[in-house]
Amino acid sequence: MKADGCMVLLYGLIIMASLSFAGEARPxxxxxxxxxxxxxxxxxxxxxxxxxxxDAAKLRVSPTDFHKYLSRVKGNLELEVTIRRGRKSTAMHEWDSLLTDQQVSDLIAYIRNAVPHLEVKP
Ligand code: HEC
Incomplete structure:
Protein backbone atom coordinates (compact mmCIF):
# COMPACT_ATOMS: atom_id res chain seq x y z
CA MET A 1 0.00 0.00 0.00
CA LYS A 2 2.71 2.40 1.04
CA ALA A 3 4.84 1.55 -2.01
CA ASP A 4 1.87 2.25 -4.32
CA GLY A 5 1.49 5.73 -2.87
CA CYS A 6 5.17 6.38 -3.55
CA MET A 7 4.80 5.29 -7.15
CA VAL A 8 1.81 7.58 -7.67
CA LEU A 9 3.79 10.46 -6.23
CA LEU A 10 6.77 9.62 -8.41
CA TYR A 11 4.67 9.45 -11.59
CA GLY A 12 3.02 12.71 -10.62
CA LEU A 13 6.40 14.39 -10.28
CA ILE A 14 7.59 13.01 -13.62
CA ILE A 15 4.46 14.26 -15.40
CA MET A 16 4.74 17.69 -13.77
CA ALA A 17 8.42 17.93 -14.73
CA SER A 18 7.72 17.07 -18.36
CA LEU A 19 4.79 19.50 -18.52
CA SER A 20 6.80 22.41 -17.21
CA PHE A 21 9.56 21.59 -19.68
CA ALA A 22 7.04 21.59 -22.55
CA GLY A 23 5.65 24.89 -21.30
CA GLU A 24 9.03 26.60 -21.37
CA ALA A 25 10.27 25.79 -24.82
CA ARG A 26 6.89 24.91 -26.31
CA PRO A 27 8.39 22.34 -28.67
CA ASP A 55 -9.56 21.23 -52.82
CA ALA A 56 -6.48 22.83 -54.41
CA ALA A 57 -7.63 22.75 -58.03
CA LYS A 58 -10.58 25.06 -57.46
CA LEU A 59 -8.50 27.82 -55.85
CA ARG A 60 -7.37 30.90 -57.77
CA VAL A 61 -4.06 31.04 -55.85
CA SER A 62 -2.63 27.53 -55.38
CA PRO A 63 -1.74 26.40 -51.86
CA THR A 64 1.97 26.48 -51.10
CA ASP A 65 4.01 23.42 -52.08
CA PHE A 66 6.18 23.16 -48.95
CA HIS A 67 8.89 21.33 -50.95
CA LYS A 68 9.58 24.40 -53.10
CA TYR A 69 12.85 26.20 -52.43
CA LEU A 70 11.15 29.49 -51.56
CA SER A 71 9.10 27.79 -48.88
CA ARG A 72 11.93 25.66 -47.48
CA VAL A 73 14.16 28.68 -46.82
CA LYS A 74 11.50 30.17 -44.54
CA GLY A 75 12.20 29.96 -40.84
CA ASN A 76 9.68 28.79 -38.26
CA LEU A 77 8.74 32.35 -37.42
CA GLU A 78 7.77 33.14 -41.00
CA LEU A 79 5.62 30.02 -41.17
CA GLU A 80 4.07 30.92 -37.83
CA VAL A 81 3.14 34.43 -38.95
CA THR A 82 1.43 33.14 -42.09
CA ILE A 83 -0.43 30.43 -40.19
CA ARG A 84 -1.60 32.90 -37.57
CA ARG A 85 -2.50 35.81 -39.87
CA GLY A 86 -3.23 34.04 -43.13
CA ARG A 87 -2.35 35.51 -46.51
CA LYS A 88 -4.42 38.31 -48.02
CA SER A 89 -6.40 37.61 -51.20
CA THR A 90 -5.84 33.86 -50.97
CA ALA A 91 -7.78 30.96 -49.45
CA MET A 92 -5.21 30.87 -46.62
CA HIS A 93 -7.25 32.53 -43.89
CA GLU A 94 -6.00 33.28 -40.38
CA TRP A 95 -5.84 30.39 -37.95
CA ASP A 96 -5.00 32.41 -34.84
CA SER A 97 -8.56 32.36 -33.55
CA LEU A 98 -8.97 28.65 -34.27
CA LEU A 99 -5.73 27.11 -32.97
CA THR A 100 -3.89 27.30 -29.66
CA ASP A 101 -0.21 28.38 -29.48
CA GLN A 102 0.70 24.75 -28.86
CA GLN A 103 -1.24 23.60 -31.92
CA VAL A 104 0.55 26.15 -34.14
CA SER A 105 3.89 24.80 -32.82
CA ASP A 106 2.74 21.23 -33.42
CA LEU A 107 1.86 22.04 -37.03
CA ILE A 108 5.20 23.73 -37.69
CA ALA A 109 7.01 20.74 -36.17
CA TYR A 110 5.08 18.43 -38.48
CA ILE A 111 5.76 20.52 -41.61
CA ARG A 112 9.46 20.96 -40.79
CA ASN A 113 9.89 17.29 -39.97
CA ALA A 114 8.41 16.28 -43.33
CA VAL A 115 10.24 19.00 -45.26
CA PRO A 116 13.33 20.23 -43.39
CA HIS A 117 14.28 23.88 -43.35
CA LEU A 118 16.93 24.88 -45.91
CA GLU A 119 19.65 27.07 -44.46
CA VAL A 120 20.74 29.82 -46.85
CA LYS A 121 24.34 30.98 -46.62
CA PRO A 122 24.93 34.52 -47.90
C1 HEC B 1 -8.47 26.51 -48.19
C2 HEC B 1 -7.12 26.14 -48.54
C3 HEC B 1 -6.05 26.17 -47.46
C4 HEC B 1 -6.09 25.57 -46.21
C5 HEC B 1 -7.22 24.77 -45.59
C6 HEC B 1 -4.82 25.86 -45.60
N1 HEC B 1 -4.03 26.59 -46.42
FE1 HEC B 1 -2.14 27.25 -46.05
N2 HEC B 1 -2.11 28.22 -47.82
C7 HEC B 1 -3.13 28.22 -48.75
C8 HEC B 1 -2.81 29.18 -49.79
C9 HEC B 1 -3.67 29.49 -51.00
C10 HEC B 1 -1.57 29.76 -49.45
C11 HEC B 1 -0.85 30.93 -50.13
C12 HEC B 1 -0.08 30.53 -51.32
C13 HEC B 1 0.61 31.76 -51.91
O1 HEC B 1 0.58 32.84 -51.32
O2 HEC B 1 1.23 31.58 -52.96
C14 HEC B 1 -1.15 29.11 -48.21
C15 HEC B 1 0.05 29.38 -47.56
C16 HEC B 1 0.46 28.77 -46.41
C17 HEC B 1 1.75 28.98 -45.77
C18 HEC B 1 2.87 29.87 -46.27
C19 HEC B 1 3.97 29.01 -46.84
C20 HEC B 1 5.13 29.77 -47.36
O3 HEC B 1 6.11 29.13 -47.75
O4 HEC B 1 5.08 31.00 -47.39
C21 HEC B 1 1.77 28.21 -44.66
C22 HEC B 1 2.91 28.07 -43.65
C23 HEC B 1 0.51 27.52 -44.59
N3 HEC B 1 -0.26 27.88 -45.67
C24 HEC B 1 0.17 26.63 -43.60
C25 HEC B 1 -1.09 26.09 -43.46
C26 HEC B 1 -1.49 25.30 -42.34
C27 HEC B 1 -0.59 24.90 -41.17
C28 HEC B 1 -2.79 24.97 -42.54
C29 HEC B 1 -3.69 24.19 -41.62
C30 HEC B 1 -3.88 24.71 -40.28
C31 HEC B 1 -3.21 25.56 -43.79
N4 HEC B 1 -2.14 26.22 -44.33
C32 HEC B 1 -4.47 25.42 -44.34
C33 HEC B 1 -4.29 27.49 -48.68
C34 HEC B 1 -4.74 26.80 -47.59
Missing part, protein backbone atom coordinates in the same frame (compact mmCIF):
# COMPACT_ATOMS: atom_id res chain seq x y z
CA UNK A 28 5.96 21.05 -31.27
CA UNK A 29 4.52 17.59 -30.92
CA UNK A 30 4.86 15.67 -34.18
CA UNK A 31 1.96 13.28 -33.69
CA UNK A 32 -0.42 16.04 -32.67
CA UNK A 33 0.85 18.13 -35.57
CA UNK A 34 0.18 15.36 -38.04
CA UNK A 35 -3.38 14.90 -36.79
CA UNK A 36 -4.01 18.66 -36.97
CA UNK A 37 -2.53 18.86 -40.45
CA UNK A 38 -4.76 16.04 -41.68
CA UNK A 39 -7.79 17.64 -40.12
CA UNK A 40 -7.27 21.26 -41.22
CA UNK A 41 -4.57 21.64 -43.87
CA UNK A 42 -4.42 18.52 -46.01
CA UNK A 43 -7.44 19.44 -48.15
CA UNK A 44 -5.42 22.30 -49.64
CA UNK A 45 -1.72 21.59 -49.00
CA UNK A 46 -2.03 17.86 -49.77
CA UNK A 47 -1.00 14.63 -48.05
CA UNK A 48 2.51 14.97 -49.50
CA UNK A 49 2.69 18.68 -48.52
CA UNK A 50 3.01 19.47 -52.22
CA UNK A 51 0.08 21.87 -52.47
CA UNK A 52 -2.03 19.31 -54.32
CA UNK A 53 -4.80 18.64 -51.82
CA UNK A 54 -8.29 17.62 -53.01
Missing amino acids: GNLKAGQALYQQHCLRCHGAMLDGKGP
Whole structure:
Protein backbone atom coordinates (compact mmCIF):
# COMPACT_ATOMS: atom_id res chain seq x y z
CA MET A 1 0.00 0.00 0.00
CA LYS A 2 2.71 2.40 1.04
CA ALA A 3 4.84 1.55 -2.01
CA ASP A 4 1.87 2.25 -4.32
CA GLY A 5 1.49 5.73 -2.87
CA CYS A 6 5.17 6.38 -3.55
CA MET A 7 4.80 5.29 -7.15
CA VAL A 8 1.81 7.58 -7.67
CA LEU A 9 3.79 10.46 -6.23
CA LEU A 10 6.77 9.62 -8.41
CA TYR A 11 4.67 9.45 -11.59
CA GLY A 12 3.02 12.71 -10.62
CA LEU A 13 6.40 14.39 -10.28
CA ILE A 14 7.59 13.01 -13.62
CA ILE A 15 4.46 14.26 -15.40
CA MET A 16 4.74 17.69 -13.77
CA ALA A 17 8.42 17.93 -14.73
CA SER A 18 7.72 17.07 -18.36
CA LEU A 19 4.79 19.50 -18.52
CA SER A 20 6.80 22.41 -17.21
CA PHE A 21 9.56 21.59 -19.68
CA ALA A 22 7.04 21.59 -22.55
CA GLY A 23 5.65 24.89 -21.30
CA GLU A 24 9.03 26.60 -21.37
CA ALA A 25 10.27 25.79 -24.82
CA ARG A 26 6.89 24.91 -26.31
CA PRO A 27 8.39 22.34 -28.67
CA GLY A 28 5.96 21.05 -31.27
CA ASN A 29 4.52 17.59 -30.92
CA LEU A 30 4.86 15.67 -34.18
CA LYS A 31 1.96 13.28 -33.69
CA ALA A 32 -0.42 16.04 -32.67
CA GLY A 33 0.85 18.13 -35.57
CA GLN A 34 0.18 15.36 -38.04
CA ALA A 35 -3.38 14.90 -36.79
CA LEU A 36 -4.01 18.66 -36.97
CA TYR A 37 -2.53 18.86 -40.45
CA GLN A 38 -4.76 16.04 -41.68
CA GLN A 39 -7.79 17.64 -40.12
CA HIS A 40 -7.27 21.26 -41.22
CA CYS A 41 -4.57 21.64 -43.87
CA LEU A 42 -4.42 18.52 -46.01
CA ARG A 43 -7.44 19.44 -48.15
CA CYS A 44 -5.42 22.30 -49.64
CA HIS A 45 -1.72 21.59 -49.00
CA GLY A 46 -2.03 17.86 -49.77
CA ALA A 47 -1.00 14.63 -48.05
CA MET A 48 2.51 14.97 -49.50
CA LEU A 49 2.69 18.68 -48.52
CA ASP A 50 3.01 19.47 -52.22
CA GLY A 51 0.08 21.87 -52.47
CA LYS A 52 -2.03 19.31 -54.32
CA GLY A 53 -4.80 18.64 -51.82
CA PRO A 54 -8.29 17.62 -53.01
CA ASP A 55 -9.56 21.23 -52.82
CA ALA A 56 -6.48 22.83 -54.41
CA ALA A 57 -7.63 22.75 -58.03
CA LYS A 58 -10.58 25.06 -57.46
CA LEU A 59 -8.50 27.82 -55.85
CA ARG A 60 -7.37 30.90 -57.77
CA VAL A 61 -4.06 31.04 -55.85
CA SER A 62 -2.63 27.53 -55.38
CA PRO A 63 -1.74 26.40 -51.86
CA THR A 64 1.97 26.48 -51.10
CA ASP A 65 4.01 23.42 -52.08
CA PHE A 66 6.18 23.16 -48.95
CA HIS A 67 8.89 21.33 -50.95
CA LYS A 68 9.58 24.40 -53.10
CA TYR A 69 12.85 26.20 -52.43
CA LEU A 70 11.15 29.49 -51.56
CA SER A 71 9.10 27.79 -48.88
CA ARG A 72 11.93 25.66 -47.48
CA VAL A 73 14.16 28.68 -46.82
CA LYS A 74 11.50 30.17 -44.54
CA GLY A 75 12.20 29.96 -40.84
CA ASN A 76 9.68 28.79 -38.26
CA LEU A 77 8.74 32.35 -37.42
CA GLU A 78 7.77 33.14 -41.00
CA LEU A 79 5.62 30.02 -41.17
CA GLU A 80 4.07 30.92 -37.83
CA VAL A 81 3.14 34.43 -38.95
CA THR A 82 1.43 33.14 -42.09
CA ILE A 83 -0.43 30.43 -40.19
CA ARG A 84 -1.60 32.90 -37.57
CA ARG A 85 -2.50 35.81 -39.87
CA GLY A 86 -3.23 34.04 -43.13
CA ARG A 87 -2.35 35.51 -46.51
CA LYS A 88 -4.42 38.31 -48.02
CA SER A 89 -6.40 37.61 -51.20
CA THR A 90 -5.84 33.86 -50.97
CA ALA A 91 -7.78 30.96 -49.45
CA MET A 92 -5.21 30.87 -46.62
CA HIS A 93 -7.25 32.53 -43.89
CA GLU A 94 -6.00 33.28 -40.38
CA TRP A 95 -5.84 30.39 -37.95
CA ASP A 96 -5.00 32.41 -34.84
CA SER A 97 -8.56 32.36 -33.55
CA LEU A 98 -8.97 28.65 -34.27
CA LEU A 99 -5.73 27.11 -32.97
CA THR A 100 -3.89 27.30 -29.66
CA ASP A 101 -0.21 28.38 -29.48
CA GLN A 102 0.70 24.75 -28.86
CA GLN A 103 -1.24 23.60 -31.92
CA VAL A 104 0.55 26.15 -34.14
CA SER A 105 3.89 24.80 -32.82
CA ASP A 106 2.74 21.23 -33.42
CA LEU A 107 1.86 22.04 -37.03
CA ILE A 108 5.20 23.73 -37.69
CA ALA A 109 7.01 20.74 -36.17
CA TYR A 110 5.08 18.43 -38.48
CA ILE A 111 5.76 20.52 -41.61
CA ARG A 112 9.46 20.96 -40.79
CA ASN A 113 9.89 17.29 -39.97
CA ALA A 114 8.41 16.28 -43.33
CA VAL A 115 10.24 19.00 -45.26
CA PRO A 116 13.33 20.23 -43.39
CA HIS A 117 14.28 23.88 -43.35
CA LEU A 118 16.93 24.88 -45.91
CA GLU A 119 19.65 27.07 -44.46
CA VAL A 120 20.74 29.82 -46.85
CA LYS A 121 24.34 30.98 -46.62
CA PRO A 122 24.93 34.52 -47.90
C1 HEC B 1 -8.47 26.51 -48.19
C2 HEC B 1 -7.12 26.14 -48.54
C3 HEC B 1 -6.05 26.17 -47.46
C4 HEC B 1 -6.09 25.57 -46.21
C5 HEC B 1 -7.22 24.77 -45.59
C6 HEC B 1 -4.82 25.86 -45.60
N1 HEC B 1 -4.03 26.59 -46.42
FE1 HEC B 1 -2.14 27.25 -46.05
N2 HEC B 1 -2.11 28.22 -47.82
C7 HEC B 1 -3.13 28.22 -48.75
C8 HEC B 1 -2.81 29.18 -49.79
C9 HEC B 1 -3.67 29.49 -51.00
C10 HEC B 1 -1.57 29.76 -49.45
C11 HEC B 1 -0.85 30.93 -50.13
C12 HEC B 1 -0.08 30.53 -51.32
C13 HEC B 1 0.61 31.76 -51.91
O1 HEC B 1 0.58 32.84 -51.32
O2 HEC B 1 1.23 31.58 -52.96
C14 HEC B 1 -1.15 29.11 -48.21
C15 HEC B 1 0.05 29.38 -47.56
C16 HEC B 1 0.46 28.77 -46.41
C17 HEC B 1 1.75 28.98 -45.77
C18 HEC B 1 2.87 29.87 -46.27
C19 HEC B 1 3.97 29.01 -46.84
C20 HEC B 1 5.13 29.77 -47.36
O3 HEC B 1 6.11 29.13 -47.75
O4 HEC B 1 5.08 31.00 -47.39
C21 HEC B 1 1.77 28.21 -44.66
C22 HEC B 1 2.91 28.07 -43.65
C23 HEC B 1 0.51 27.52 -44.59
N3 HEC B 1 -0.26 27.88 -45.67
C24 HEC B 1 0.17 26.63 -43.60
C25 HEC B 1 -1.09 26.09 -43.46
C26 HEC B 1 -1.49 25.30 -42.34
C27 HEC B 1 -0.59 24.90 -41.17
C28 HEC B 1 -2.79 24.97 -42.54
C29 HEC B 1 -3.69 24.19 -41.62
C30 HEC B 1 -3.88 24.71 -40.28
C31 HEC B 1 -3.21 25.56 -43.79
N4 HEC B 1 -2.14 26.22 -44.33
C32 HEC B 1 -4.47 25.42 -44.34
C33 HEC B 1 -4.29 27.49 -48.68
C34 HEC B 1 -4.74 26.80 -47.59
